[in-house]
Amino acid sequence: MSSAKPVRRPSGWVVGHVAGAPVVLAPSWLVAVVVLTALSVPTARALTGLEGTAVLVVAFVFVILLFASVFLHELAHGLVARARGQQPREFVLTLWGGHTAFGGAAPTPATNALVAVVGPLVNLAIAGTFALLLAVDVAPRHSVTWAVLWSGALTNGFVGLFNLLPGLPLDGGRVLEALVWAVSKDRYTGTIAAAWVGRGVAVVTFLGALLVPRLLDVGTSMVDALWAALIAAFLWTGASGAMRGARAQRNIEGVSVGTVGRPAVGVGNADSLAHAGAVAAAAGAREVVVLAPDGRPAAYVDSAAAASVPAHAAGTTLVGQVAITLPVGATVDGRLVGEALLHDLQRATRLSPVVVALVDGRVVGLVHATDVVAAIRA
Known part of the structure:
Protein backbone atom coordinates (compact mmCIF):
# COMPACT_ATOMS: atom_id res chain seq x y z
CA MET A 1 0.00 0.00 0.00
CA SER A 2 1.55 3.20 -0.97
CA SER A 3 0.40 6.76 -0.92
CA ALA A 4 1.80 10.24 -0.47
CA LYS A 5 0.93 11.36 3.04
CA PRO A 6 2.30 13.92 5.47
CA VAL A 7 4.45 12.65 8.33
CA ARG A 8 2.23 11.72 11.27
CA ARG A 9 2.55 10.15 14.68
CA PRO A 10 2.38 6.35 14.41
CA SER A 11 -0.81 4.85 15.90
CA GLY A 12 0.74 2.20 18.14
CA TRP A 13 3.94 1.29 19.95
CA VAL A 14 7.20 2.07 18.16
CA VAL A 15 9.56 -0.83 18.95
CA GLY A 16 12.45 0.18 16.72
CA HIS A 17 13.52 1.67 13.40
CA VAL A 18 14.64 -0.08 10.20
CA ALA A 19 15.64 1.54 6.89
CA GLY A 20 14.83 4.96 8.31
CA ALA A 21 11.24 4.01 9.22
CA PRO A 22 9.61 3.12 12.57
CA VAL A 23 8.46 -0.43 13.33
CA VAL A 24 5.02 -0.11 14.91
CA LEU A 25 2.90 -2.60 16.84
CA ALA A 26 -0.73 -1.54 16.37
CA PRO A 27 -3.06 -2.09 19.37
CA SER A 28 -4.97 -4.66 17.30
CA TRP A 29 -1.77 -6.74 17.12
CA LEU A 30 -2.23 -7.75 20.76
CA VAL A 31 -5.73 -8.97 19.96
CA ALA A 32 -4.33 -11.04 17.10
CA VAL A 33 -1.66 -12.60 19.33
CA VAL A 34 -4.21 -13.61 21.98
CA VAL A 35 -6.78 -14.98 19.52
CA LEU A 36 -4.27 -16.83 17.33
CA THR A 37 -2.52 -18.33 20.37
CA ALA A 38 -5.84 -19.70 21.63
CA LEU A 39 -6.68 -21.08 18.18
CA SER A 40 -3.21 -22.67 17.87
CA VAL A 41 -3.47 -24.67 21.08
CA PRO A 42 -5.22 -27.74 19.51
CA THR A 43 -2.57 -27.89 16.75
CA ALA A 44 0.28 -27.52 19.25
CA ARG A 45 -1.24 -30.28 21.40
CA ALA A 46 -1.62 -32.62 18.40
CA LEU A 47 1.97 -32.00 17.24
CA THR A 48 3.71 -32.30 20.63
CA GLY A 49 1.36 -34.18 22.94
CA LEU A 50 1.89 -31.51 25.58
CA GLU A 51 -0.79 -30.20 27.94
CA GLY A 52 -1.38 -27.29 30.27
CA THR A 53 0.97 -24.33 30.32
CA ALA A 54 3.53 -26.09 28.13
CA VAL A 55 1.18 -26.42 25.16
CA LEU A 56 0.08 -22.79 25.61
CA VAL A 57 3.73 -21.67 25.42
CA VAL A 58 4.28 -23.69 22.22
CA ALA A 59 1.14 -22.15 20.67
CA PHE A 60 2.44 -18.70 21.63
CA VAL A 61 5.79 -19.49 19.95
CA PHE A 62 3.88 -20.48 16.79
CA VAL A 63 2.20 -17.07 16.72
CA ILE A 64 5.36 -15.09 17.45
CA LEU A 65 7.13 -17.01 14.68
CA LEU A 66 4.27 -16.16 12.33
CA PHE A 67 4.50 -12.44 13.08
CA ALA A 68 8.29 -12.54 12.78
CA SER A 69 7.78 -13.95 9.29
CA VAL A 70 5.22 -11.24 8.52
CA PHE A 71 7.73 -8.62 9.65
CA LEU A 72 10.40 -10.06 7.35
CA HIS A 73 7.80 -10.00 4.55
CA GLU A 74 7.13 -6.29 5.16
CA LEU A 75 10.82 -5.52 5.63
CA ALA A 76 11.52 -7.03 2.22
CA HIS A 77 8.93 -4.69 0.70
CA GLY A 78 10.56 -1.71 2.38
CA LEU A 79 14.18 -2.53 1.55
CA VAL A 80 13.49 -3.21 -2.13
CA ALA A 81 11.35 -0.07 -2.36
CA ARG A 82 14.12 1.98 -0.78
CA ALA A 83 16.64 0.57 -3.23
CA ARG A 84 14.29 1.69 -6.04
CA GLY A 85 13.97 5.23 -4.64
CA GLN A 86 10.72 4.78 -2.73
CA GLN A 87 11.24 5.55 0.97
CA PRO A 88 9.24 3.42 3.46
CA ARG A 89 7.41 5.55 6.05
CA GLU A 90 6.52 2.86 8.58
CA PHE A 91 6.30 -0.90 9.09
CA VAL A 92 3.16 -1.86 11.01
CA LEU A 93 2.07 -5.18 12.51
CA THR A 94 -1.71 -5.32 12.89
CA LEU A 95 -4.65 -7.63 13.48
CA TRP A 96 -4.48 -8.76 9.85
CA GLY A 97 -0.73 -9.28 9.77
CA GLY A 98 1.05 -6.16 8.66
CA HIS A 99 1.60 -3.50 6.05
CA THR A 100 4.30 -1.12 4.86
CA ALA A 101 3.43 2.51 4.19
CA PHE A 102 5.46 4.63 1.79
CA GLY A 103 5.95 8.35 1.34
CA GLY A 104 4.86 8.15 -2.31
CA ALA A 105 3.52 5.80 -4.95
CA ALA A 106 5.77 3.52 -6.99
CA PRO A 107 7.06 5.54 -9.95
CA THR A 108 7.07 2.70 -12.51
CA PRO A 109 5.29 -0.64 -13.14
CA ALA A 110 8.60 -2.47 -12.64
CA THR A 111 9.13 -0.96 -9.18
CA ASN A 112 5.51 -1.67 -8.26
CA ALA A 113 5.88 -5.34 -9.24
CA LEU A 114 9.31 -5.87 -7.65
CA VAL A 115 8.33 -4.30 -4.33
CA ALA A 116 5.15 -6.39 -4.24
CA VAL A 117 6.54 -9.79 -5.23
CA VAL A 118 9.55 -9.80 -2.89
CA GLY A 119 7.39 -10.12 0.25
CA PRO A 120 5.72 -13.43 -0.68
CA LEU A 121 9.04 -14.74 -2.04
CA VAL A 122 10.63 -14.19 1.38
CA ASN A 123 7.85 -16.23 3.01
CA LEU A 124 8.25 -19.02 0.47
CA ALA A 125 12.01 -19.03 1.07
CA ILE A 126 11.44 -19.31 4.84
CA ALA A 127 8.90 -22.11 4.27
CA GLY A 128 11.38 -23.94 2.06
CA THR A 129 14.13 -23.60 4.67
CA PHE A 130 11.93 -25.00 7.43
CA ALA A 131 10.74 -27.80 5.15
CA LEU A 132 14.35 -28.71 4.32
CA LEU A 133 15.25 -28.86 8.01
CA LEU A 134 12.28 -31.14 8.58
CA ALA A 135 13.32 -33.34 5.65
CA VAL A 136 16.84 -33.87 7.02
CA ASP A 137 15.46 -34.72 10.49
CA VAL A 138 17.21 -32.03 12.50
CA ALA A 139 14.76 -32.72 15.33
CA PRO A 140 12.83 -35.80 16.50
CA ARG A 141 9.22 -36.01 15.34
CA HIS A 142 6.71 -34.53 17.77
CA SER A 143 9.40 -32.63 19.67
CA VAL A 144 8.87 -28.92 20.32
CA THR A 145 11.58 -28.00 17.79
CA TRP A 146 10.00 -30.25 15.16
CA ALA A 147 6.57 -28.71 15.83
CA VAL A 148 7.93 -25.16 15.51
CA LEU A 149 9.61 -26.02 12.20
CA TRP A 150 6.41 -27.68 10.98
CA SER A 151 4.33 -24.64 11.94
CA GLY A 152 6.82 -22.24 10.33
CA ALA A 153 6.87 -24.20 7.07
CA LEU A 154 3.07 -24.41 6.89
CA THR A 155 2.24 -20.80 7.84
CA ASN A 156 4.95 -19.25 5.67
CA GLY A 157 3.94 -21.39 2.72
CA PHE A 158 0.33 -20.32 3.15
CA VAL A 159 1.18 -16.62 3.61
CA GLY A 160 3.46 -16.64 0.57
CA LEU A 161 1.07 -18.45 -1.76
CA PHE A 162 -2.04 -16.60 -0.55
CA ASN A 163 -0.38 -13.22 -1.04
CA LEU A 164 0.50 -14.15 -4.62
CA LEU A 165 -3.18 -14.45 -5.57
CA PRO A 166 -3.74 -11.91 -8.40
CA GLY A 167 -6.06 -9.41 -6.78
CA LEU A 168 -5.76 -6.28 -4.67
CA PRO A 169 -5.06 -5.71 -1.82
CA LEU A 170 -2.77 -8.78 -2.00
CA ASP A 171 0.78 -8.55 -3.31
CA GLY A 172 -0.19 -10.62 -6.35
CA GLY A 173 -2.73 -7.91 -7.07
CA ARG A 174 0.07 -5.34 -7.14
CA VAL A 175 1.91 -7.49 -9.65
CA LEU A 176 -1.24 -7.74 -11.80
CA GLU A 177 -1.73 -3.98 -11.41
CA ALA A 178 1.83 -3.43 -12.68
CA LEU A 179 1.33 -5.72 -15.67
CA VAL A 180 -1.89 -3.99 -16.77
CA TRP A 181 -0.27 -0.61 -16.10
CA ALA A 182 2.72 -1.52 -18.28
CA VAL A 183 0.51 -2.73 -21.14
CA SER A 184 -2.09 0.05 -21.00
CA LYS A 185 0.39 2.81 -20.03
CA ASP A 186 -2.17 3.88 -17.42
CA ARG A 187 -1.76 3.27 -13.67
CA TYR A 188 -5.46 3.88 -13.05
CA THR A 189 -6.50 1.13 -15.47
CA GLY A 190 -4.10 -1.28 -13.76
CA THR A 191 -5.43 -0.51 -10.29
CA ILE A 192 -9.10 -0.83 -11.28
CA ALA A 193 -8.48 -4.12 -13.09
CA ALA A 194 -6.56 -5.62 -10.16
CA ALA A 195 -9.19 -4.37 -7.69
CA TRP A 196 -12.01 -6.07 -9.59
CA VAL A 197 -10.01 -9.29 -9.62
CA GLY A 198 -9.47 -8.79 -5.87
CA ARG A 199 -13.22 -8.65 -5.36
CA GLY A 200 -13.47 -11.89 -7.30
CA VAL A 201 -10.83 -13.49 -5.08
CA ALA A 202 -12.83 -12.40 -2.03
CA VAL A 203 -15.99 -14.07 -3.34
CA VAL A 204 -14.14 -17.26 -4.34
CA THR A 205 -12.42 -17.39 -0.94
CA PHE A 206 -15.72 -17.24 0.91
CA LEU A 207 -17.62 -19.63 -1.35
CA GLY A 208 -14.67 -22.03 -1.52
CA ALA A 209 -14.43 -22.23 2.26
CA LEU A 210 -18.10 -23.17 2.39
CA LEU A 211 -18.47 -25.41 -0.68
CA VAL A 212 -15.19 -27.37 -0.87
CA PRO A 213 -15.72 -29.18 2.46
CA ARG A 214 -19.21 -30.16 1.27
CA LEU A 215 -17.89 -31.44 -2.06
CA LEU A 216 -15.20 -33.45 -0.27
CA ASP A 217 -17.74 -34.59 2.32
CA VAL A 218 -15.59 -33.10 5.07
CA GLY A 219 -17.15 -31.40 8.05
CA THR A 220 -16.66 -27.68 8.56
CA SER A 221 -17.02 -25.75 11.80
CA MET A 222 -18.61 -22.43 12.57
CA VAL A 223 -15.13 -21.08 13.36
CA ASP A 224 -13.90 -22.02 9.86
CA ALA A 225 -16.88 -20.29 8.26
CA LEU A 226 -16.30 -17.20 10.41
CA TRP A 227 -12.62 -17.02 9.43
CA ALA A 228 -13.53 -17.38 5.76
CA ALA A 229 -16.06 -14.57 6.09
CA LEU A 230 -13.56 -12.31 7.85
CA ILE A 231 -10.84 -12.94 5.26
CA ALA A 232 -13.28 -12.40 2.41
CA ALA A 233 -14.50 -9.16 4.01
CA PHE A 234 -10.91 -7.99 4.42
CA LEU A 235 -10.16 -8.71 0.75
CA TRP A 236 -13.37 -7.08 -0.50
CA THR A 237 -12.82 -3.99 1.64
CA GLY A 238 -9.19 -3.71 0.53
CA ALA A 239 -10.11 -4.04 -3.15
CA SER A 240 -12.87 -1.46 -2.80
CA GLY A 241 -10.52 0.90 -1.00
CA ALA A 242 -7.99 0.52 -3.82
CA MET A 243 -10.69 1.51 -6.31
CA ARG A 244 -11.63 4.59 -4.31
CA GLY A 245 -7.99 5.54 -3.92
CA ALA A 246 -7.33 5.16 -7.65
CA ARG A 247 -10.32 7.32 -8.53
CA ALA A 248 -9.29 9.95 -6.01
CA GLN A 249 -5.72 9.91 -7.37
CA ARG A 250 -7.00 10.30 -10.92
CA ASN A 251 -9.12 13.23 -9.79
CA ILE A 252 -6.12 14.73 -7.98
CA GLU A 253 -4.03 14.56 -11.13
CA GLY A 254 -6.76 16.50 -12.96
CA VAL A 255 -7.09 19.23 -10.33
CA SER A 256 -6.36 22.75 -11.56
Whole structure:
Protein backbone atom coordinates (compact mmCIF):
# COMPACT_ATOMS: atom_id res chain seq x y z
CA MET A 1 0.00 0.00 0.00
CA SER A 2 1.55 3.20 -0.97
CA SER A 3 0.40 6.76 -0.92
CA ALA A 4 1.80 10.24 -0.47
CA LYS A 5 0.93 11.36 3.04
CA PRO A 6 2.30 13.92 5.47
CA VAL A 7 4.45 12.65 8.33
CA ARG A 8 2.23 11.72 11.27
CA ARG A 9 2.55 10.15 14.68
CA PRO A 10 2.38 6.35 14.41
CA SER A 11 -0.81 4.85 15.90
CA GLY A 12 0.74 2.20 18.14
CA TRP A 13 3.94 1.29 19.95
CA VAL A 14 7.20 2.07 18.16
CA VAL A 15 9.56 -0.83 18.95
CA GLY A 16 12.45 0.18 16.72
CA HIS A 17 13.52 1.67 13.40
CA VAL A 18 14.64 -0.08 10.20
CA ALA A 19 15.64 1.54 6.89
CA GLY A 20 14.83 4.96 8.31
CA ALA A 21 11.24 4.01 9.22
CA PRO A 22 9.61 3.12 12.57
CA VAL A 23 8.46 -0.43 13.33
CA VAL A 24 5.02 -0.11 14.91
CA LEU A 25 2.90 -2.60 16.84
CA ALA A 26 -0.73 -1.54 16.37
CA PRO A 27 -3.06 -2.09 19.37
CA SER A 28 -4.97 -4.66 17.30
CA TRP A 29 -1.77 -6.74 17.12
CA LEU A 30 -2.23 -7.75 20.76
CA VAL A 31 -5.73 -8.97 19.96
CA ALA A 32 -4.33 -11.04 17.10
CA VAL A 33 -1.66 -12.60 19.33
CA VAL A 34 -4.21 -13.61 21.98
CA VAL A 35 -6.78 -14.98 19.52
CA LEU A 36 -4.27 -16.83 17.33
CA THR A 37 -2.52 -18.33 20.37
CA ALA A 38 -5.84 -19.70 21.63
CA LEU A 39 -6.68 -21.08 18.18
CA SER A 40 -3.21 -22.67 17.87
CA VAL A 41 -3.47 -24.67 21.08
CA PRO A 42 -5.22 -27.74 19.51
CA THR A 43 -2.57 -27.89 16.75
CA ALA A 44 0.28 -27.52 19.25
CA ARG A 45 -1.24 -30.28 21.40
CA ALA A 46 -1.62 -32.62 18.40
CA LEU A 47 1.97 -32.00 17.24
CA THR A 48 3.71 -32.30 20.63
CA GLY A 49 1.36 -34.18 22.94
CA LEU A 50 1.89 -31.51 25.58
CA GLU A 51 -0.79 -30.20 27.94
CA GLY A 52 -1.38 -27.29 30.27
CA THR A 53 0.97 -24.33 30.32
CA ALA A 54 3.53 -26.09 28.13
CA VAL A 55 1.18 -26.42 25.16
CA LEU A 56 0.08 -22.79 25.61
CA VAL A 57 3.73 -21.67 25.42
CA VAL A 58 4.28 -23.69 22.22
CA ALA A 59 1.14 -22.15 20.67
CA PHE A 60 2.44 -18.70 21.63
CA VAL A 61 5.79 -19.49 19.95
CA PHE A 62 3.88 -20.48 16.79
CA VAL A 63 2.20 -17.07 16.72
CA ILE A 64 5.36 -15.09 17.45
CA LEU A 65 7.13 -17.01 14.68
CA LEU A 66 4.27 -16.16 12.33
CA PHE A 67 4.50 -12.44 13.08
CA ALA A 68 8.29 -12.54 12.78
CA SER A 69 7.78 -13.95 9.29
CA VAL A 70 5.22 -11.24 8.52
CA PHE A 71 7.73 -8.62 9.65
CA LEU A 72 10.40 -10.06 7.35
CA HIS A 73 7.80 -10.00 4.55
CA GLU A 74 7.13 -6.29 5.16
CA LEU A 75 10.82 -5.52 5.63
CA ALA A 76 11.52 -7.03 2.22
CA HIS A 77 8.93 -4.69 0.70
CA GLY A 78 10.56 -1.71 2.38
CA LEU A 79 14.18 -2.53 1.55
CA VAL A 80 13.49 -3.21 -2.13
CA ALA A 81 11.35 -0.07 -2.36
CA ARG A 82 14.12 1.98 -0.78
CA ALA A 83 16.64 0.57 -3.23
CA ARG A 84 14.29 1.69 -6.04
CA GLY A 85 13.97 5.23 -4.64
CA GLN A 86 10.72 4.78 -2.73
CA GLN A 87 11.24 5.55 0.97
CA PRO A 88 9.24 3.42 3.46
CA ARG A 89 7.41 5.55 6.05
CA GLU A 90 6.52 2.86 8.58
CA PHE A 91 6.30 -0.90 9.09
CA VAL A 92 3.16 -1.86 11.01
CA LEU A 93 2.07 -5.18 12.51
CA THR A 94 -1.71 -5.32 12.89
CA LEU A 95 -4.65 -7.63 13.48
CA TRP A 96 -4.48 -8.76 9.85
CA GLY A 97 -0.73 -9.28 9.77
CA GLY A 98 1.05 -6.16 8.66
CA HIS A 99 1.60 -3.50 6.05
CA THR A 100 4.30 -1.12 4.86
CA ALA A 101 3.43 2.51 4.19
CA PHE A 102 5.46 4.63 1.79
CA GLY A 103 5.95 8.35 1.34
CA GLY A 104 4.86 8.15 -2.31
CA ALA A 105 3.52 5.80 -4.95
CA ALA A 106 5.77 3.52 -6.99
CA PRO A 107 7.06 5.54 -9.95
CA THR A 108 7.07 2.70 -12.51
CA PRO A 109 5.29 -0.64 -13.14
CA ALA A 110 8.60 -2.47 -12.64
CA THR A 111 9.13 -0.96 -9.18
CA ASN A 112 5.51 -1.67 -8.26
CA ALA A 113 5.88 -5.34 -9.24
CA LEU A 114 9.31 -5.87 -7.65
CA VAL A 115 8.33 -4.30 -4.33
CA ALA A 116 5.15 -6.39 -4.24
CA VAL A 117 6.54 -9.79 -5.23
CA VAL A 118 9.55 -9.80 -2.89
CA GLY A 119 7.39 -10.12 0.25
CA PRO A 120 5.72 -13.43 -0.68
CA LEU A 121 9.04 -14.74 -2.04
CA VAL A 122 10.63 -14.19 1.38
CA ASN A 123 7.85 -16.23 3.01
CA LEU A 124 8.25 -19.02 0.47
CA ALA A 125 12.01 -19.03 1.07
CA ILE A 126 11.44 -19.31 4.84
CA ALA A 127 8.90 -22.11 4.27
CA GLY A 128 11.38 -23.94 2.06
CA THR A 129 14.13 -23.60 4.67
CA PHE A 130 11.93 -25.00 7.43
CA ALA A 131 10.74 -27.80 5.15
CA LEU A 132 14.35 -28.71 4.32
CA LEU A 133 15.25 -28.86 8.01
CA LEU A 134 12.28 -31.14 8.58
CA ALA A 135 13.32 -33.34 5.65
CA VAL A 136 16.84 -33.87 7.02
CA ASP A 137 15.46 -34.72 10.49
CA VAL A 138 17.21 -32.03 12.50
CA ALA A 139 14.76 -32.72 15.33
CA PRO A 140 12.83 -35.80 16.50
CA ARG A 141 9.22 -36.01 15.34
CA HIS A 142 6.71 -34.53 17.77
CA SER A 143 9.40 -32.63 19.67
CA VAL A 144 8.87 -28.92 20.32
CA THR A 145 11.58 -28.00 17.79
CA TRP A 146 10.00 -30.25 15.16
CA ALA A 147 6.57 -28.71 15.83
CA VAL A 148 7.93 -25.16 15.51
CA LEU A 149 9.61 -26.02 12.20
CA TRP A 150 6.41 -27.68 10.98
CA SER A 151 4.33 -24.64 11.94
CA GLY A 152 6.82 -22.24 10.33
CA ALA A 153 6.87 -24.20 7.07
CA LEU A 154 3.07 -24.41 6.89
CA THR A 155 2.24 -20.80 7.84
CA ASN A 156 4.95 -19.25 5.67
CA GLY A 157 3.94 -21.39 2.72
CA PHE A 158 0.33 -20.32 3.15
CA VAL A 159 1.18 -16.62 3.61
CA GLY A 160 3.46 -16.64 0.57
CA LEU A 161 1.07 -18.45 -1.76
CA PHE A 162 -2.04 -16.60 -0.55
CA ASN A 163 -0.38 -13.22 -1.04
CA LEU A 164 0.50 -14.15 -4.62
CA LEU A 165 -3.18 -14.45 -5.57
CA PRO A 166 -3.74 -11.91 -8.40
CA GLY A 167 -6.06 -9.41 -6.78
CA LEU A 168 -5.76 -6.28 -4.67
CA PRO A 169 -5.06 -5.71 -1.82
CA LEU A 170 -2.77 -8.78 -2.00
CA ASP A 171 0.78 -8.55 -3.31
CA GLY A 172 -0.19 -10.62 -6.35
CA GLY A 173 -2.73 -7.91 -7.07
CA ARG A 174 0.07 -5.34 -7.14
CA VAL A 175 1.91 -7.49 -9.65
CA LEU A 176 -1.24 -7.74 -11.80
CA GLU A 177 -1.73 -3.98 -11.41
CA ALA A 178 1.83 -3.43 -12.68
CA LEU A 179 1.33 -5.72 -15.67
CA VAL A 180 -1.89 -3.99 -16.77
CA TRP A 181 -0.27 -0.61 -16.10
CA ALA A 182 2.72 -1.52 -18.28
CA VAL A 183 0.51 -2.73 -21.14
CA SER A 184 -2.09 0.05 -21.00
CA LYS A 185 0.39 2.81 -20.03
CA ASP A 186 -2.17 3.88 -17.42
CA ARG A 187 -1.76 3.27 -13.67
CA TYR A 188 -5.46 3.88 -13.05
CA THR A 189 -6.50 1.13 -15.47
CA GLY A 190 -4.10 -1.28 -13.76
CA THR A 191 -5.43 -0.51 -10.29
CA ILE A 192 -9.10 -0.83 -11.28
CA ALA A 193 -8.48 -4.12 -13.09
CA ALA A 194 -6.56 -5.62 -10.16
CA ALA A 195 -9.19 -4.37 -7.69
CA TRP A 196 -12.01 -6.07 -9.59
CA VAL A 197 -10.01 -9.29 -9.62
CA GLY A 198 -9.47 -8.79 -5.87
CA ARG A 199 -13.22 -8.65 -5.36
CA GLY A 200 -13.47 -11.89 -7.30
CA VAL A 201 -10.83 -13.49 -5.08
CA ALA A 202 -12.83 -12.40 -2.03
CA VAL A 203 -15.99 -14.07 -3.34
CA VAL A 204 -14.14 -17.26 -4.34
CA THR A 205 -12.42 -17.39 -0.94
CA PHE A 206 -15.72 -17.24 0.91
CA LEU A 207 -17.62 -19.63 -1.35
CA GLY A 208 -14.67 -22.03 -1.52
CA ALA A 209 -14.43 -22.23 2.26
CA LEU A 210 -18.10 -23.17 2.39
CA LEU A 211 -18.47 -25.41 -0.68
CA VAL A 212 -15.19 -27.37 -0.87
CA PRO A 213 -15.72 -29.18 2.46
CA ARG A 214 -19.21 -30.16 1.27
CA LEU A 215 -17.89 -31.44 -2.06
CA LEU A 216 -15.20 -33.45 -0.27
CA ASP A 217 -17.74 -34.59 2.32
CA VAL A 218 -15.59 -33.10 5.07
CA GLY A 219 -17.15 -31.40 8.05
CA THR A 220 -16.66 -27.68 8.56
CA SER A 221 -17.02 -25.75 11.80
CA MET A 222 -18.61 -22.43 12.57
CA VAL A 223 -15.13 -21.08 13.36
CA ASP A 224 -13.90 -22.02 9.86
CA ALA A 225 -16.88 -20.29 8.26
CA LEU A 226 -16.30 -17.20 10.41
CA TRP A 227 -12.62 -17.02 9.43
CA ALA A 228 -13.53 -17.38 5.76
CA ALA A 229 -16.06 -14.57 6.09
CA LEU A 230 -13.56 -12.31 7.85
CA ILE A 231 -10.84 -12.94 5.26
CA ALA A 232 -13.28 -12.40 2.41
CA ALA A 233 -14.50 -9.16 4.01
CA PHE A 234 -10.91 -7.99 4.42
CA LEU A 235 -10.16 -8.71 0.75
CA TRP A 236 -13.37 -7.08 -0.50
CA THR A 237 -12.82 -3.99 1.64
CA GLY A 238 -9.19 -3.71 0.53
CA ALA A 239 -10.11 -4.04 -3.15
CA SER A 240 -12.87 -1.46 -2.80
CA GLY A 241 -10.52 0.90 -1.00
CA ALA A 242 -7.99 0.52 -3.82
CA MET A 243 -10.69 1.51 -6.31
CA ARG A 244 -11.63 4.59 -4.31
CA GLY A 245 -7.99 5.54 -3.92
CA ALA A 246 -7.33 5.16 -7.65
CA ARG A 247 -10.32 7.32 -8.53
CA ALA A 248 -9.29 9.95 -6.01
CA GLN A 249 -5.72 9.91 -7.37
CA ARG A 250 -7.00 10.30 -10.92
CA ASN A 251 -9.12 13.23 -9.79
CA ILE A 252 -6.12 14.73 -7.98
CA GLU A 253 -4.03 14.56 -11.13
CA GLY A 254 -6.76 16.50 -12.96
CA VAL A 255 -7.09 19.23 -10.33
CA SER A 256 -6.36 22.75 -11.56
CA VAL A 257 -7.68 26.20 -10.82
CA GLY A 258 -9.77 25.78 -13.94
CA THR A 259 -11.49 22.66 -12.57
CA VAL A 260 -11.91 23.57 -8.88
CA GLY A 261 -11.79 27.38 -8.93
CA ARG A 262 -14.40 29.97 -9.79
CA PRO A 263 -13.28 32.58 -12.36
CA ALA A 264 -12.61 35.87 -10.59
CA VAL A 265 -11.40 39.41 -11.24
CA GLY A 266 -9.66 41.89 -8.98
CA VAL A 267 -10.97 45.39 -8.28
CA GLY A 268 -9.81 48.23 -6.06
CA ASN A 269 -11.17 48.68 -2.55
CA ALA A 270 -12.54 52.08 -3.53
CA ASP A 271 -14.60 50.69 -6.44
CA SER A 272 -18.37 50.47 -6.26
CA LEU A 273 -20.35 47.25 -6.36
CA ALA A 274 -21.82 48.30 -9.71
CA HIS A 275 -18.38 48.85 -11.22
CA ALA A 276 -17.15 45.51 -9.85
CA GLY A 277 -20.16 43.76 -11.38
CA ALA A 278 -19.48 45.34 -14.76
CA VAL A 279 -15.80 44.32 -14.67
CA ALA A 280 -16.72 40.76 -13.71
CA ALA A 281 -19.36 40.51 -16.45
CA ALA A 282 -16.92 41.78 -19.09
CA ALA A 283 -14.37 39.17 -18.04
CA GLY A 284 -16.90 36.36 -17.74
CA ALA A 285 -16.05 35.96 -14.05
CA ARG A 286 -18.30 34.76 -11.25
CA GLU A 287 -16.38 36.20 -8.32
CA VAL A 288 -14.82 39.52 -7.33
CA VAL A 289 -11.67 39.91 -5.25
CA VAL A 290 -10.99 43.20 -3.50
CA LEU A 291 -7.38 44.37 -3.77
CA ALA A 292 -5.55 46.40 -1.13
CA PRO A 293 -3.71 49.58 -2.23
CA ASP A 294 -0.50 47.52 -2.56
CA GLY A 295 -2.24 45.07 -4.92
CA ARG A 296 -2.57 42.25 -2.37
CA PRO A 297 -5.87 40.31 -2.33
CA ALA A 298 -7.49 41.65 0.85
CA ALA A 299 -11.05 40.35 0.63
CA TYR A 300 -13.63 38.77 -1.66
CA VAL A 301 -17.17 39.90 -2.33
CA ASP A 302 -19.83 37.89 -0.50
CA SER A 303 -22.26 36.98 -3.28
CA ALA A 304 -25.24 36.75 -0.92
CA ALA A 305 -24.48 40.12 0.64
CA ALA A 306 -23.98 41.71 -2.78
CA ALA A 307 -27.28 40.30 -4.03
CA SER A 308 -29.10 41.90 -1.12
CA VAL A 309 -27.99 45.39 -2.19
CA PRO A 310 -30.77 47.15 -4.20
CA ALA A 311 -29.85 47.94 -7.80
CA HIS A 312 -30.20 51.70 -7.26
CA ALA A 313 -27.66 51.53 -4.38
CA ALA A 314 -25.04 49.44 -6.17
CA GLY A 315 -23.33 52.52 -7.60
CA THR A 316 -22.78 54.06 -4.17
CA THR A 317 -21.96 50.87 -2.24
CA LEU A 318 -18.26 50.14 -1.99
CA VAL A 319 -17.16 46.54 -2.58
CA GLY A 320 -15.51 46.52 0.83
CA GLN A 321 -18.91 46.89 2.46
CA VAL A 322 -20.05 43.49 1.14
CA ALA A 323 -16.73 41.67 1.29
CA ILE A 324 -15.18 39.04 3.55
CA THR A 325 -11.63 39.76 4.68
CA LEU A 326 -8.81 37.45 3.59
CA PRO A 327 -5.72 36.92 5.74
CA VAL A 328 -2.26 37.55 4.32
CA GLY A 329 -1.06 34.44 2.50
CA ALA A 330 -4.49 33.11 1.49
CA THR A 331 -3.36 32.79 -2.13
CA VAL A 332 -2.17 29.96 -4.38
CA ASP A 333 -0.21 29.80 -7.62
CA GLY A 334 -2.82 29.47 -10.37
CA ARG A 335 -0.35 27.75 -12.70
CA LEU A 336 0.01 24.66 -10.50
CA VAL A 337 -1.88 21.43 -11.20
CA GLY A 338 -2.38 18.07 -9.50
CA GLU A 339 -0.59 17.30 -6.26
CA ALA A 340 1.52 20.45 -6.47
CA LEU A 341 -1.64 22.57 -6.44
CA LEU A 342 -3.14 20.49 -3.61
CA HIS A 343 -0.04 21.03 -1.47
CA ASP A 344 -0.28 24.79 -2.07
CA LEU A 345 -4.01 24.71 -1.30
CA GLN A 346 -3.36 22.75 1.88
CA ARG A 347 -1.06 25.51 3.06
CA ALA A 348 -3.38 28.36 2.07
CA THR A 349 -6.62 26.83 3.37
CA ARG A 350 -5.11 26.60 6.84
CA LEU A 351 -5.49 30.39 6.81
CA SER A 352 -8.88 30.62 5.10
CA PRO A 353 -11.44 28.19 3.61
CA VAL A 354 -11.55 30.47 0.55
CA VAL A 355 -8.32 31.45 -1.23
CA VAL A 356 -7.36 33.49 -4.28
CA ALA A 357 -5.55 32.00 -7.27
CA LEU A 358 -2.95 34.29 -8.83
CA VAL A 359 -0.97 34.10 -12.06
CA ASP A 360 1.91 36.56 -12.21
CA GLY A 361 0.19 38.62 -9.52
CA ARG A 362 -3.10 38.78 -11.41
CA VAL A 363 -6.33 37.40 -9.92
CA VAL A 364 -7.66 34.50 -12.00
CA GLY A 365 -9.89 32.59 -9.60
CA LEU A 366 -11.40 32.07 -6.19
CA VAL A 367 -11.06 28.57 -4.74
CA HIS A 368 -13.35 27.20 -2.02
CA ALA A 369 -11.98 24.26 -0.01
CA THR A 370 -15.38 22.53 -0.23
CA ASP A 371 -15.20 22.63 -4.04
CA VAL A 372 -11.77 20.97 -3.98
CA VAL A 373 -12.96 18.17 -1.71
CA ALA A 374 -16.03 17.60 -3.88
CA ALA A 375 -13.89 17.43 -7.05
CA ILE A 376 -11.56 14.81 -5.53
CA ARG A 377 -14.44 12.68 -4.23
CA ALA A 378 -16.48 12.96 -7.43
